Amino acid sequence: MMEKLNLLELPGHLIRRLQQQSTSVFQERMKAEGFDLTSVQFAVLNTLGKGEGLDQASVAKRIAYDRATIGGVIKRLEQKGLVTRTPDDEDRRAFKLNLTEQGKDQLAALQTVVLALQKDILSELSETEAAMLLELMMKAVKSRG
Amino acid sequence: MMEKLNLLELPGHLIRRLQQQSTSVFQERMKAEGFDLTSVQFAVLNTLGKGEGLDQASVAKRIAYDRATIGGVIKRLEQKGLVTRTPDDEDRRAFKLNLTEQGKDQLAALQTVVLALQKDILSELSETEAAMLLELMMKAVKSRG
DNA sequence: AGTATATAATAAGTATACATACTAAATGTG
């Protein structure tokens, strides 16, 4: 008689729970501060913050998403008036992405909020433990970039 | 001039990347072994493995999902012929969930595969490091159960 | 018993997340 795995102690389950906690904290904090942005949307906004006129594929590569998902995210950011899409003269398949003034303002205002909220995600850990976890996660993530 | 956050070193990003890696490894391995199940579907199957005749809400609570999501997952498991839903005589709102013979077989066959694949998720880490990461993740996850 | 509250499941809506396929355009090679 095969014993069932104790799922709750396996890496896969714990990682998912942590991700769940992470997005949950992000959403609550953002809402509390009066912003209407998901973590993915913020990630894209932040990536566009340097004003390099990246295209969608480049953004996707930088933050490790697939093109299809990022396409949708950018569409929503455009609808919110935070991002503009301009046809790229040098590559007629692509669009150059840039923040609107409103997008820049939001991004600036968000820096403090997002930085602070990151600590809440790991609020159960001490400073040392959190640092250790970050270290291990960075090593564990195969950066296939 | 506000410096943009280096997203790539924040907990939120690393956790998401790890989750991405986790589900990716899970899917590849399952496919390679000839199974057609997602990690969530396996989690539900494994939870039902004890044969307690749990209902959807109980399953959801155990593995920390919301009811709506689990509803869909179970529907798909039912369509695959792995799970049965029987009206609960004691609570006419609920359904008792049980594995079919095929479900039990799959679950048994999956134990080794899933256990093995968990190591691949953290293949960049040494045994000691992986253990440490697990430890920290368990502590970091607020088990609001 | 009658009523307020809580709960199980579903429905509807939004937002990821990714695979696959397709179109248009760019690039590499002979």
Next chain:
DNA sequence: CACATTTAGTATGTATACTTATTATATACT
């Protein structure tokens, strides 16, 4: 230049993941 391959973006389809609302049923309380 002709042709094969690659790439940018979109479309389609499937599967989470969660919120809010709704319906039916239970439970608690008066």
